[in-house]
Structure formats: structure tokens, C-alpha cells
Amino acid sequence: MSLGSLKRTTVAFEQHRFFRAGLKGLAFSLLISTAYMLPAPQAAAQQYTFNTVRIDGNQRIGDSAILSQAGIARGQAVSAGELNDxxxxxxxxxxxxxxxxxxxGNTLKITVVELPTINRISFEGNRRIKDDALESVIDSTARRVFNPAQAEKDANxxxxxxxxxxRLSARVQPKVIKRSQNRVDLVFEVFEGDNVEIERLSFVGNRKFSDRRLRRVLGTKQAGIFRRLVRRDTFVEDRVEFDKQVLRDFYFSRGYVDMRVNSVNAELTEERDGYFVGFNVQEGQQFKFGEITVTSELNNVxxxxxxxxxxxxxGVVYSPTLVEADIARLERQAIRDGxxxxxxxxRVTRNDRDLTLDVEFVLSRGPRIFVERIDIEGNTTTLDRVVRHQFDSVEGDPFNPREIRQSAERIRALGFFETAExxxxxxxxPEQVVIDVDVEEKPTGSLNFGGSFSSSDGLGVAISFAEENFIGRGQKLFLNLSTASDARRYGFRFVEPSLLGRDVSFGLELDYSEENSSFSTYDSNRLRFRPTLTFPVSENGRLQLRYTAEQTEVTAREDETDDGSDFHGTIIQGDIDAGSLISSSIGYEYSxxxxxxGLDPNAGVLFRFSQDFAGIGGDQEYxxxxxxxxxxxxIFNEEVTLRATLEGGALAWRGGTNRSVDRFLLSSSQLRGFEPGGIGPRDGNATEGDSLGGNLYVVGRLEAEFPLGLPEEYGIRGGVFYDVGNLWDLSDVNLNGGTALGESGSFRHVIGVSIFWDTPVGPLQFNISDAIRKEEFDREQKFEITLQTQF
Known part of the structure; x- marks a missing residue:
């Protein structure tokens, strides 16, 4: 047999031997599997029957409550699995x-160790957040069972x-202090850590607007010199998300419809005490309105x-807000037309070549859906009618989704609610809808203490009480008391914004003021009573009707000249001798x-015109x-603000005594560079030369505000101004044999610079001015500082 044949025979033999062994193994496996598949004799489950249940360790919780919780009754047969349950x-x-x-045996013994009850909860180490605020975020409460797991959740x-x-590094550790009767005091030890401030707030990709301008848009602020007082310079993720939205709205309202916020990167500093926050934006091109058309798909329109x-x-810069305003205007007109x-x-058509957007307003028939009812929930204080007044629709009216969205915005704008959905x-x-209004009330009253300082009135304090939602009726109530070294004022004001359920505001004012200004040699006091009615007459116009009753008195001051003689002039002495006079007038004001x-978010106009007709009773007629x-x-990408103001007044007398306190007197806010009453006719027979005021005045102001190049977090901006004004005419004035200087008047010209400082305690303004044209008897005021705040 050859070597090859021997090998083939050996291999065949080995294969045969392994095949037989495999059959034996397979048979054994089948035998074992069959044995497992046969039903085994059922073992009897272990059962327990207890005639007695003994419970140890419970002090507060009764035996029956424990058995009920366990689900076991005396004499009941239970298995081992049920005992485990x-x-x-x-x-x-x-x-x-x-x-x-x-x-x-026949007794089941249950031993428990009760968790203690919480005697009281306290916080230690918290200074930035008060105890009341922390109590609102935890679920553990006093006189309830202490739960360690819940305490850990509360700490988180x-x-x-x-x-x-x-304060991202804040740590909170819950601790317990054992007391008698199985009670504990739960103490949250707080390590507040430092604020993680925003050290730098920057932008990438912005070409049209500077970082400084965009930072003013955001709610988040860059840490500045007043970081201890400003709370918006800390990094809060939710606030950053809100900032992304307001940034988009800012660009969209200025025609940048392709603007995108690609990302917001927040990086911790190496010391882990600050953030570098960067907004990566893509501005795109600015679009303007192209062709504007209105197309009707309705036969009767x-x-x-x-x-x-x-x-x-x-040609107007495109803004979605302007489109929404026109849609609302068209729909309101349709309602008027029935x-x-x-x-x-x-329907917007984009023209990339000339960067315009054609807008076609298509008038079509909407679905026939009616408002079935309006359900209001959550208003525990505010009356339903106050909320309902914000809707133009009532039950049974056609349903307009756009009007409902606008109504929701008006409800939120009331300021009465934390949330309004x-x-x-x-x-x-299917043809009817129910409008659900879900609101959450918030406090609407405030008590404010404030202070002010100005070079004209001196240092003063102010106390005011305001209630924006008086007894839930949406009415406003204001009480104020302000005192300064040269002026005091006490006031009451009440406003009903929706008189008789209509868009008519009723106001009632009652004021009493006293002035003993250092810029005059006499004192005066004034009591005024004024009811008003204000209502809209156009989209941007409002008309106010009013009645005014005033009682005014000029009194002599105790001051004397060096030789002991009275230093009042003869003209002012005539005003003092006139005593207390009453004027009664009706008037109107259109604004x-x-x-x-307006159509341009970077430009606007204010026009105001008013007249008052005195002579309805009283002592004066004018x-x-x-x-x-x-x-x-x-201008300059909204970095510089230009402002021009022109104002004037005329007083035509028909009867009664014409006194200085009744005529126009220019304040430093109207014409800078002079004291209050510093220009105009003056008593030429007095030692001090009191201002007599005038029946005519005109003032023009040109001013510009701009950044100074300082870090924006300082809140300091600069300004320049040019003022020109004139105050003249003493017609129908009894001079009492005296002499008036400057009765014919002349124009004064003033130039100056301003510094505006937005401090955490209030806006501070410095004016440095120089009168380049004036009269010899004028009284200049080259420096003026004003600060007003509430705390």
C-alpha cells in the first residue's frame, strides 16, 4: 500500500470513529433535554399563617397603619414572596x-425604626438669596417626615x-441636628461662591453694527465698574437664549432678513471666575420694500x-413689524365695512438683484369660525372684565387668529401677570372655538423711596406709592411726596384706563406745591385740581380734554437787605398784594x-399742541x-443720536391780574446755560431783580449724543448742544410804577457739552455751558448736575 493510500485509509477510519462518537453524544444530549422537558413533581410553596403580629419600634405611626401599608392581615395565609413584597x-x-x-412560629414580628420629623428648616451662609426665596425652591417642609433623598434633591x-x-461654584450641604422626641432640624449649609461674570461680550461676523451697539440690545451685560450692583453681568444660559432671539429681532426690524446667529460660545477663564461669551452672527444684506400691491380674491371687495x-x-427698510401692522389695519377696515x-x-417676492422685497397683500375668505366663549383662569385679583377688555372680539364674533395673538400681547403688556397664555x-x-386665557397674578403695588439732586432745586427726597391694578379693576393710583431744599410737592393721581368699557382714559390729579427758590425773593404755593379724558383719534394721535382749577398765592419772604429794607421790587410787591387768586379753565392737548x-425705527417725530381757556369762573381770564x-x-449705525426741538407759547390775557407766577418762566431744562427764570424781563427796581416772566416765549434746541470711546460697561456717553431762546412781552401787566428790563426781549445763544452717566443708582447728567449771546441782567448757570433715583 502506498503512502498515499495509507494516509487516505487512516483519515477515513478517523472520520468514522468521530462520527460514531458524535452519534453517542447527540443521543445523550437528547436524553438530558427530554428529561428536563418532562413535568417535575410540583413542590409545595412555603406558606405562613400568623395568629399574632407584633410591631416594635413605632412611636408616631400606629400598628394598623403599618399593617395596611404592608398589606398583611392577622390570620391570613401568606407566602414567602408576599412577605418580601x-x-x-x-x-x-x-x-x-x-x-x-x-x-x-405563629407570630410575625415587624421591627421598624421611624424616620424623624423635621422640626424646622433653616439656611446658613446665604446672603445673596434670602430665606424666603430658598424656601420656595425646596419640597421639604417642617412637621413632615425627614427624607434624606429629598433633602439631597433640595440641596441640588x-x-x-x-x-x-x-454663581456656578455654589455648593449646598444638607445637615441634620437631632432633637428630642425623634425630631431633627434640617439645615442647608450654603457656600455661595463668587459670581461668574461675563468678562467680555463680543461678536464675530458683524459688519453693519458695532459690538457696542449690539451689546445695548442684549439683556446680558458685560461686567463693569458697578459689577457689585449690576446683576445682569452674570452668565445665565436661559438669558443667552433670549438674547439670541432679541438679536434676531433687532436685525429683522432693520431689513436684514437673512440674519442668523450661527452659534454662541461661552468659555470659562483660566481662573474659572468669568466667561468670555461670543456671538457668531451672519448679517446678510439689508432689504427694502419693493412693489406694494393689494389683490382681492373676494367678489365684494x-x-x-x-x-x-x-x-x-x-423704498422703506423692510420690517416684519410694518407688514403685521398693515395686515391688522386692513382687517380692521374690513370689520368696519361689514x-x-x-x-x-x-406674499413676499424676493429680488436679490436690487435687494428689495415685493409684498402682495392678498385678501381672501377665511374659514367661517366663530368665538363661542372666552374662559379666563388664574386671575385671583384682577376682574374678568379687565382681561376681556383687551380683546376686540367677544362671544359670537368671527374668529381671527391674528387678533387673538395681539390680544395676548396686550394682556402681557398690562403688567399685572407673571405669565399670560x-x-x-x-x-x-367644528365651527366654534373657545379661547382659553390662563394667567398668573403678580404684585402690582410698590412703595418707593428716592432721592434727587439738581443745581436748581437742591437736594431732595421722594416717597411715592403706586398701585397699577387698584382693587383688581385695572385702575392706577399714585401718591407722592417730594421735598427739596427749594421746592416741595404733594400729589395724588388716579387713572381709569377704560372708562365705561371704552378706549377712553379718565384721570384725576390733585397737587399741592410750595416753592421758596433761591433764584427769587418771594415764595409761592399752588393747589391744582385737574380731571382729564384721553382717547385715540388716529393710529399715532391722542387727544386729551381737561378742566383745571388752580389756586395760587405769592408770599413775601423774611429776607431783608443789609440796611433792613424790603428788597422786593414794586412789581413783585404788587403780585404779593394781590393775595390768593383762583383760575378756572377748560382745555385740550393733541399729541x-x-x-x-413709525416706519423708521431710527427716526421719529413728536408733536404736541395744547390750549387752555380760563374764565369759567375764577379771578383770571386768558x-x-x-x-x-x-x-x-x-445715524452712523445707530451710534449717534441727533435731536432737534422747537417749542413756544403764547399767553393772551382777557381780564384779571397778570402775575409773574402765571406767566411763562423758562427752566434750565428748556434753555440750558441759565438759572431757572434766568432770562427774560426783570424787575429793575429791586435789589435782587426778580424774573418777571413773559407772555411769549420760543426755544430751539439742537443736540447730539455719542459714545466717548470708553469701555461700554462704564455707561458714560457724551453730548454737545446748541440752545437758542427768547422770553418777552409784559402786555396787560401792572408795573405799579416800576421799571421792567428786557421787556422787548432778545434771543440768547448757548453752546455746551454734556456727560451722561448711567449709574446703578440712577441717571446722572452733567451740563457745562457758555452763553455766547446774552443780556447784562441775565443770570448764567455754567454748570448743572442732575441725579434722580429710586431705592
């Missing part, structure tokens, strides 16, 4: 520190509260007629303001006319 129930009840269950909740306040109600014009269920759909759901049929609602025009514009 009873153990788990007691152990997980949160009432016991330890539990043991031991069968002893407190640490999270500090983290939201910018002419689109050309409705195009006259569209205010936005081609066209129900009309909807306005804006307005949602619509299907009513009793038109586009600074916030017509008082005042007009004011203000134009404002932001």
Missing part, C-alpha cells in the same frame, strides 16, 4: 429608616437657583380701495408721536397756547 412596601414608604420582618435645587443667579389703507411705501372672515395673506381650542362644534410706532415739536434720528 410587604418588606419592600414598608421600606419604600419613606416613613422608616430601617425595616425587618421575622416569622416566629438650591445650587441650581444660585447657578441661575450666576375692491383691492384698489383697500390699497389706500396700506401705510408702508416702496366684511366678515376676511383674511390678509402677505392665550390659546384657542375647538368648541362645541402725535411716531418715535416708537388763553394759554403751547406747542412743541421734536425730531429724532439715529
Amino acid at each position: 410587604a418588606f419592600q412596601k414598608l421600606n419604600n414608604s419613606g416613613l422608616f429608616e430601617s425595616v425587618s420582618i421575622t416569622p416566629q 435645587s438650591i445650587a441650581q437657583a444660585y447657578s441661575s443667579d450666576g 375692491d383691492g384698489d380701495v383697500y390699497s389706500g389703507f396700506v401705510k408702508v411705501k416702496p 366684511v366678515d372672515f376676511m383674511r390678509v395673506e402677505p 392665550v390659546n384657542a381650542r375647538e368648541g362645541s362644534s 402725535y408721536d411716531t418715535r416708537r410706532t 388763553i394759554r397756547t403751547v406747542a412743541k415739536l421734536v425730531g429724532e434720528k439715529k
Whole structure:
């Protein structure tokens, strides 16, 4: 046999031997598997029956309560598994520190160690967040069972509260102090740590607006010199998310429709005590409105007629807010015309070549859905009618989703609620909807203590009480008391914003003031009573009707000249001799303001015109006319604000005594560079030369505000101004044989610079001025400082 044949025979033999062995193994495996699959004789489960249950260690919790919690009754047959379930129930009840269950013959012994009750909860080491605020974030309460797991959760909740306040390194440790009768004091030891401030707030990708301008938009602020007082310079993640949205809104309202916030990077400093926050933005191009058209898909509505109600014009910088305003304007006009269920759909066509957006307002028929009812919940103080007044729709009116969204914004703007959610759901049929209003009340009253200082009135204090939602009716009540070294004022004001459920505001003012200014040689006091009615007459215009009753008196001061003679002039002495006089007048005031609602967010106009007609009773008869025009514009990417103001007044007397306190006197806020009453006709026969005021005045002001290049966190800006004004005319004035200087008047010219400082205690303003044209008898005031705050 060859070597190859021998090898083949050996291999075949080995294969045969392994095959037989495999068959034997397979047979054995099948035998074992079959044995396991055969039903085994059922073992009897261990059963326990207890005639007696003994419970040890419980002091507060009764035996029956423990048995009920365990699910075991005396004399009941239970298995070992059921005993284990009873153990788990007691152990997980949160009432016991330890539990043991031991069968002893016919007796079941349950031994428990009760968790202690919380005697009181206290906080140690907290200075930034008060105890009341911390108690609101924890679930553990006094006189309840102490739960270690819950105490740990509460410690984490407190640490999270500090983290939201910018103190990311805050640590909280819960500790217990044992007391008698199985009670403990729960103490949260707080290590607050330092604020993790935003050391630098920067932007990447911005070309049109500087970092300084964009930082003013954000709610988050960069840490500055007043970091101990400013709380918005800490890093809070939720606030950063809000800042991303307001940043987008800022760009969208200025025509940058492609603007994106790509990312926000927040990096800790090496010392882990500050953040570098950077916004990566993509501005895109600025778009303007292109062709504006109105198309009607309704047979009874002419689109050309409705195009006259569209205010936005081609060439204006595009803004979604302007589009929304025109849609609301068209829908309101449809309601006036009796066209129900009309909807306005804006169709925007993009023209990348000329960077314009064509807007087509399509008038179409919306679904026939009606408002079934309006349900208001959560208003524990505010009356339902106050909330309902914010809706233009009532039960039974056609449903307009846009109007509901605007109503929700008006409810939030009231300032009465922490949260206000307005949602619509299907009513009793598919053709009806129910509007749900869910609000959460917040305090609306405030008591303020404040201080002020100005070079004209001196140092003063102010106390005021304000209630924005008086007895839940949406009414406003104000009481104030302010005292300065040269002036005192006490006031009461009441406002009903919706008289008889209409868009008419009723106001009532009662004021009493005393002035003993160092800029005059006499004192005066004034009592005024004024009810008003104010209502809108156009989108930006409002009209106020008013009645005014005033009682004014000029009194002599005790001051004397060096030789002991009275230093009042003969003209002022005539005012003093006139005693107390009463004027009774009716009047109106029309105001038109586009600074916030105009087509250009960087420009606006304010116009105000008022007249008062005295002579309805009282001691005086005159017509008082005042007009004011203000134009404002932001330039250089909104870094510089330009403002121009023109105002004037005329007083035409028809009868009664014409006194200095009744005529116009220019204050330093109207014409800078002079004392209050520092220009105009003056008593030429007096030692001090009191200002006599005038029946006519005109003032013009040009001013600019701009950054000084200082770090923005300092809050310091600069300004320059040029003022020109004149005060003249003493017609119908009894001079009592005296002489008046400057009765014919002349224009004064003033130039100056301003420093504006936004301090945490209030806005501080410095004015340094120089009168480049004046009269010899004028009284200059080259430096003026004003600070006002509330605390």
C-alpha cells in the first residue's frame, strides 16, 4: 500500500470513529433535554399563617397603619414572596429608616425604626438669596417626615437657583441636628461662591453694527465698574437664549432678513471666575420694500380701495413689524365695512438683484369660525372684565387668529401677570372655538423711596406709592411726596384706563406745591385740581380734554437787605398784594408721536399742541397756547443720536391780574446755560431783580449724543448742544410804577457739552455751558448736575 493510500485509509477510519462518537453524544444530549422537558413533581410553596403580629419600634405611626401599608392581615395565609413584597412596601414608604420582618412560629414580628420629623428648616451662609426665596425652591417642609433623598434633591435645587443667579461654584450641604422626641432640624449649609461674570461680550461676523451697539440690545451685560450692583453681568444660559432671539429681532426690524446667529460660545477663564461669551452672527444684506400691491380674491371687495389703507411705501427698510401692522389695519377696515372672515395673506417676492422685497397683500375668505366663549383662569385679583377688555372680539364674533395673538400681547403688556397664555381650542362644534386665557397674578403695588439732586432745586427726597391694578379693576393710583431744599410737592393721581368699557382714559390729579427758590425773593404755593379724558383719534394721535382749577398765592419772604429794607421790587410787591387768586379753565392737548410706532425705527417725530381757556369762573381770564415739536434720528449705525426741538407759547390775557407766577418762566431744562427764570424781563427796581416772566416765549434746541470711546460697561456717553431762546412781552401787566428790563426781549445763544452717566443708582447728567449771546441782567448757570433715583 502506498503512502498515499495509507494516509487516505487512516483519515477515513478517523472520520468514522468521530462520527460514531458524535452519534453517542447527540443521543445523550437528547436524553438530558427530554428529561428536563418532562413535568417535575410540583413542590409545595412555603406558606405562613400568623395568629399574632407584633410591631416594635413605632412611636408616631400606629400598628394598623403599618399593617395596611404592608398589606398583611392577622390570620391570613401568606407566602414567602408576599412577605418580601410587604418588606419592600414598608421600606419604600419613606416613613422608616430601617425595616425587618421575622416569622416566629405563629407570630410575625415587624421591627421598624421611624424616620424623624423635621422640626424646622433653616439656611446658613446665604446672603445673596434670602430665606424666603430658598424656601420656595425646596419640597421639604417642617412637621413632615425627614427624607434624606429629598433633602439631597433640595440641596441640588438650591445650587441650581444660585447657578441661575450666576454663581456656578455654589455648593449646598444638607445637615441634620437631632432633637428630642425623634425630631431633627434640617439645615442647608450654603457656600455661595463668587459670581461668574461675563468678562467680555463680543461678536464675530458683524459688519453693519458695532459690538457696542449690539451689546445695548442684549439683556446680558458685560461686567463693569458697578459689577457689585449690576446683576445682569452674570452668565445665565436661559438669558443667552433670549438674547439670541432679541438679536434676531433687532436685525429683522432693520431689513436684514437673512440674519442668523450661527452659534454662541461661552468659555470659562483660566481662573474659572468669568466667561468670555461670543456671538457668531451672519448679517446678510439689508432689504427694502419693493412693489406694494393689494389683490382681492373676494367678489365684494375692491383691492384698489383697500390699497389706500396700506401705510408702508416702496423704498422703506423692510420690517416684519410694518407688514403685521398693515395686515391688522386692513382687517380692521374690513370689520368696519361689514366684511366678515376676511383674511390678509402677505406674499413676499424676493429680488436679490436690487435687494428689495415685493409684498402682495392678498385678501381672501377665511374659514367661517366663530368665538363661542372666552374662559379666563388664574386671575385671583384682577376682574374678568379687565382681561376681556383687551380683546376686540367677544362671544359670537368671527374668529381671527391674528387678533387673538395681539390680544395676548396686550394682556402681557398690562403688567399685572407673571405669565399670560392665550390659546384657542375647538368648541362645541367644528365651527366654534373657545379661547382659553390662563394667567398668573403678580404684585402690582410698590412703595418707593428716592432721592434727587439738581443745581436748581437742591437736594431732595421722594416717597411715592403706586398701585397699577387698584382693587383688581385695572385702575392706577399714585401718591407722592417730594421735598427739596427749594421746592416741595404733594400729589395724588388716579387713572381709569377704560372708562365705561371704552378706549377712553379718565384721570384725576390733585397737587399741592410750595416753592421758596433761591433764584427769587418771594415764595409761592399752588393747589391744582385737574380731571382729564384721553382717547385715540388716529393710529399715532391722542387727544386729551381737561378742566383745571388752580389756586395760587405769592408770599413775601423774611429776607431783608443789609440796611433792613424790603428788597422786593414794586412789581413783585404788587403780585404779593394781590393775595390768593383762583383760575378756572377748560382745555385740550393733541399729541402725535411716531418715535416708537413709525416706519423708521431710527427716526421719529413728536408733536404736541395744547390750549387752555380760563374764565369759567375764577379771578383770571386768558388763553394759554403751547406747542412743541421734536425730531429724532439715529445715524452712523445707530451710534449717534441727533435731536432737534422747537417749542413756544403764547399767553393772551382777557381780564384779571397778570402775575409773574402765571406767566411763562423758562427752566434750565428748556434753555440750558441759565438759572431757572434766568432770562427774560426783570424787575429793575429791586435789589435782587426778580424774573418777571413773559407772555411769549420760543426755544430751539439742537443736540447730539455719542459714545466717548470708553469701555461700554462704564455707561458714560457724551453730548454737545446748541440752545437758542427768547422770553418777552409784559402786555396787560401792572408795573405799579416800576421799571421792567428786557421787556422787548432778545434771543440768547448757548453752546455746551454734556456727560451722561448711567449709574446703578440712577441717571446722572452733567451740563457745562457758555452763553455766547446774552443780556447784562441775565443770570448764567455754567454748570448743572442732575441725579434722580429710586431705592
